[in-house]
Amino acid sequence: MSTALNETSAGFEPLIVAFCCNWCSYAGGDLAGTSRITYPANVKVIRVPCCGRMNPMFVLRAFQRGADGVLVAGCHPGDCHYSTGNFHGRRRLSAFKRLVEFAGFEPDRFEVRWISSSEGDKFAEEMEAMTAKIKALGPNGKMRDARWQSLT
Amino acid sequence: MSRTGVFICHCGTNIAGTVDIDKTIEASRGFPGVVHADEYRYLCSETGQDIIKQAIEEHDLDRVVVGTCSPRMHEATFRKAVAEAGLNPYLLEVANIREHCSWVHKNIEEATPKAIALLRAAAAKAALNEALEAPKLEVEKRALIIGGGIAGIQAALDIAEAGFEVDIVEREPSIGGRMAQLEKTFPTLDCSACILTPKMVEVAQHPNVHLLTYSEVEEVKGFVGQFDVKIKQKARYVDAVKCTGCGICWEKCPSKTPSEFEMGLTKRKSIYVPFPQAVPMVPVIDRNACLYFRKGRCQICAEECPPGAIDFEQQDEIIERRYGAIIVATGFDQMDPSIYGEYGYGQHPDILTGLEFERLFNASGPTGGKVVRLSDGKPPKKVVFIQCIGSRDKARGMNYCSKICCMYTAKQAILLKEKVPDAKSYVFYIDVRTAGKGYEEFQRRAAEEYDVAYLRGQVGKIFPEDDHLVVHGVDSLSGKIIDIKADMVVLAAASIARADAPEVGRLVGINSDSYHFFNEAHPKLKPVETHTAGIFIAGACQAPKDIPDTVAQAGSAAVKVVGLLSKDMLQGEACTAEVNQAECSGCLYCEAVCPYSAINPVEIEERYHDGVLKRTVAEVNPALCQGCGSCAVVCRSGTINLKGFSNEQILAEVDAICLQR
Numbered sequence: 041m042s043t044a045l046n047e048t049s050a051g052f053e054p055l056i057v058a059f060c061c062n063w064c065s066y067a068g069g070d071l072a073g074t075s076r077i078t079y080p081a082n083v084k085v086i087r088v089p090c091c092g093r094m095n096p097m098f099v100l101r102a103f104q105r106g107a108d109g110v111l112v113a114g115c116h117p118g119d120c121h122y123s124t125g126n127f128h129g130r131r132r133l134s135a136f137k138r139l140v141e142f143a144g145f146e147p148d149r150f151e152v153r154w155i156s157s158s159e160g161d162k163f164a165e166e167m168e169a170m171t172a173k174i175k176a177l178g179p180n181g182k183m184r185d186a187r188w189q190s191l192t
Numbered sequence: 193m194s195r196t197g198v199f200i201c202h203c204g205t206n207i208a209g210t211v212d213i214d215k216t217i218e219a220s221r222g223f224p225g226v227v228h229a230d231e232y233r234y235l236c237s238e239t240g241q242d243i244i245k246q247a248i249e250e251h252d253l254d255r256v257v258v259g260t261c262s263p264r265m266h267e268a269t270f271r272k273a274v275a276e277a278g279l280n281p282y283l284l285e286v287a288n289i290r291e292h293c294s295w296v297h298k299n300i301e302e303a304t305p306k307a308i309a310l311l312r313a314a315a316a317k318a319a320l321n322e323a324l325e326a327p328k329l330e331v332e333k334r335a336l337i338i339g340g341g342i343a344g345i346q347a348a349l350d351i352a353e354a355g356f357e358v359d360i361v362e363r364e365p366s367i368g369g370r371m372a373q374l375e376k377t378f379p380t381l382d383c384s385a386c387i388l389t390p391k392m393v394e395v396a397q398h399p400n401v402h403l404l405t406y407s408e409v410e411e412v413k414g415f416v417g418q419f420d421v422k423i424k425q426k427a428r429y430v431d432a433v434k435c436t437g438c439g440i441c442w443e444k445c446p447s448k449t450p451s452e453f454e455m456g457l458t459k460r461k462s463i464y465v466p467f468p469q470a471v472p473m474v475p476v477i478d479r480n481a482c483l484y485f486r487k488g489r490c491q492i493c494a495e496e497c498p499p500g501a502i503d504f505e506q507q508d509e510i511i512e513r514r515y516g517a518i519i520v521a522t523g524f525d526q527m528d529p530s531i532y533g534e535y536g537y538g539q540h541p542d543i544l545t546g547l548e549f550e551r552l553f554n555a556s557g558p559t560g561g562k563v564v565r566l567s568d569g570k571p572p573k574k575v576v577f578i579q580c581i582g583s584r585d586k587a588r589g590m591n592y593c594s595k596i597c598c599m600y601t602a603k604q605a606i607l608l609k610e611k612v613p614d615a616k617s618y619v620f621y622i623d624v625r626t627a628g629k630g631y632e633e634f635q636r637r638a639a640e641e642y643d644v645a646y647l648r649g650q651v652g653k654i655f656p657e658d659d660h661l662v663v664h665g666v667d668s669l670s671g672k673i674i675d676i677k678a679d680m681v682v683l684a685a686a687s688i689a690r691a692d693a694p695e696v697g698r699l700v701g702i703n704s705d706s707y708h709f710f711n712e713a714h715p716k717l718k719p720v721e722t723h724t725a726g727i728f729i730a731g732a733c734q735a736p737k738d739i740p741d742t743v744a745q746a747g748s749a750a751v752k753v754v755g756l757l758s759k760d761m762l763q764g765e766a767c768t769a770e771v772n773q774a775e776c777s778g779c780l781y782c783e784a785v786c787p788y789s790a791i792n793p794v795e796i797e798e799r800y801h802d803g804v805l806k807r808t809v810a811e812v813n814p815a816l817c818q819g820c821g822s823c824a825v826v827c828r829s830g831t832i833n834l835k836g837f838s839n840e841q842i843l844a845e846v847d848a849i850c851l852q853r
Binding site: 055057066067069070076079084085086092093094097098105107121123125128132156157159 | 262292296837
């Protein structure tokens with residue numbers, strides 16, 4: 041069994057996977073960097089072209105592999121680089137969140153946020169807030185697939 | 193198994209300061225498929241790129257991962273480098289260990305493991321990267337400029353001079369924009385019309401420029417090189433070919449309505465040209481004001497028009513045209529200062545905004561060029577100017593500095609002294625900002641030669657008393673409360689984004705900052721580009737700016753457009769969607785979600801028992817696909833994938849990031 045499962049929430053450092061759209065949120069993350077606004081290193085960003093590209097399978101896989109929280113960030117509704125991608129993303133991911141909840145998993149581990157390329161400060165704030173929330177929730181015990189860890 | 197090379201950039205101390213390079217190199221060597229790992233101080237430099245190229249050769253690498261700044265910064269640089277070494281450029285992957293790591297984490301203990309995780313993810317993705325080919329796209333050699341102010345005019349002239357066709361779409365009946373409303377310009381006191389009108393005429397007469405005034409852009413589709421645009425040319429109810437611009441119609445027109453050009457300070461006729469130097473000199477009938485359209489009475493203009501150019505039956509016209517590039521130059525608005533109740537704007541005719549006051553100097557303005565109080569027609573002896581109304585005001589206005597107010601206030605104070613020699617001006621300011629060639633000297637002249645009193649401080653209240661306006665303020669340098677019995681008050685209201693800027697942004701597909709000014713692609717190095725290829729911005733729609741900056745930016749945008757239109761072919765998007773047609777069920781949900789109409793149904797033939805089965809499946813047109821990936825997610829049979837961001841690649845990144853949990 042992985043050591044992470046035995047961590048107490050006191051010294052618990054969660055792993056948060058953030059899927060960011062290339063045009064707004066990833067750029068917002070870049071701006072946070074350029075502006076040297078710090079946020080916890082618990083967050084690791086994966087770049088996707090658009091939050092309309094987000095297949096819920098990606099989120100499930102992250103939880104399965106042991107991520108404690110997953111954040112999807114895209115352009116503000118109406119500002120999508122591809123005009124409508126985030127509308128598809130918004131509808132799909134909010135339905136997905138309800139489904140996750142229905143399946144008995146903590147829905148708070150999964151969030152969707154709108155962060156524009158000019159919102160470096162907001163990017164850092166959201167990462168900070170997500171980390172704090174997941175720290176309080178403790179490790180993801182329910183969806184983690186321990187077998188995978190032992191395989192690798 | 194791939195043969196991946198990992199290269200880590202120190203970026204001076206930008207990365208190396210918070211990321212332990214030795215540890216990341218060591219860890220990288222252990223990633224699956226990695227056969228080589230190296231580091232360099234500045235990987236984007238020529239030497240840095242050479243290191244990558246040599247390693248590709250020496251170690252027979254077929255994948256390259258760079259741990260550097262954001263891919264939005266240097267992905268193109270490194271793609272070019274690997275291409276020069278004979279690798280397909282899309283076999284490169286960037287791990288963003290600067291903006292997303294070394295710059296946002298406090299110490300080496302935090303940042304190093306994260307950098308390793310990001311590199312591991314990039315290597316896992318790179319192993320699945322495929323060689324991609326960007327499609328070639330044709331370029332329509334015609335540009336569209338939205339907005340016919342000085343920015344649009346300048347850009348149009350520059351593009352037209354380079355030999356390309358250019359259309360200007362202007363929503364008002366005349367081009368000219370804000371600059372046409374100005375009397376004089378700082379710091380030279382050139383008459384604004386004298387320098388603008390020749391340009392307006394030049395642009396109208398240029399064989400490569402086509403003016404579409406009284407028109408608005410309705411729809412923008414397509415992409416760089418091939419934007420399909422719908423433009424609505426509103427009915428003028430005047431035949432532009434027949435009209436001679438004689439002016440009899442607006443002389444005879446009996447109905448009046450507030451003039452937008454004069455900031456509502458006076459009235460214009462229902463058939464009108466906005467100002468005497470309008471280009472084109474063809475009036476329009478304002479449907480909402482015209483007696484004929486409102487009540488069915490009066491056709492005096494039609495009766496009086498010598499060439500018979502009035503046509504009440506004219507309809508709005510939709511023009512559909514294809515453009516290779518678009519410049520957005522839609523300008524700015526002036527904030528309505530009535531939200532500041534203490535200044536009493538809108539409650540007293542002698543409290544004006546800067547732009548309204550400007551009109552009083554103009555010979556064709558509401559007072560015929562006489563600077564007088566609008567209340568009693570007397571020349572003002574004491575005028576108080578108040579700076580930063582709505583600018584630099586976190587609480588109620590805009591956080592930013594509107595940039596032009598300090599200078600135009602100095603200009604107006606000088607002009608006032610010239611028109612009314614015994615007038616005295618007072619300027620309440622927070623800071624006087626005069627950065628610009630000749631600006632400081634100009635403002636000094638106002639203070640020293642034109643007897644303008646600069647008072648550092650704010651005004652708390654303005655109230656009428658007898659026939660004066662009492663300005664109750666504080667001089668923060670002397671600490672004294674000051675009451676000035678003024679004849680007039682001029683508020684330097686903030687320059688703000690156009691009220692419909694968000695709509696325009698959505699229409700053309702560019703984003704804005706929190707004030708609705710359009711965003712440039714990079715604040716320093718790409719000041720006229722936007723994040724949408726082929727769309728550029730110029731002038732005050734990007735941020736408040738003065739005329740020289742606007743003209744410079746317009747010229748810069750024009751150069752970018754000319755560069756684009758000079759190419760016969762453009763490289764399209766390589767990361768496009770593809771359909772595995774054997775597995776496609778033909779539901780065509782993908783067609784419905786595609787914002788670019790890049791997916792079409794096609795009929796394929798399949799062997800079926802002994803015969804042939806014809807069925808409909810989806811097909812992606814790679815020239816139109818922009819790679820958003822919406823179709824890949826909506827696909828019910830999971831048979832559409834997005835090249836460059838495939839399901840497998842993204843899942844591999846997830847796995848790699850989560851590995852050590």
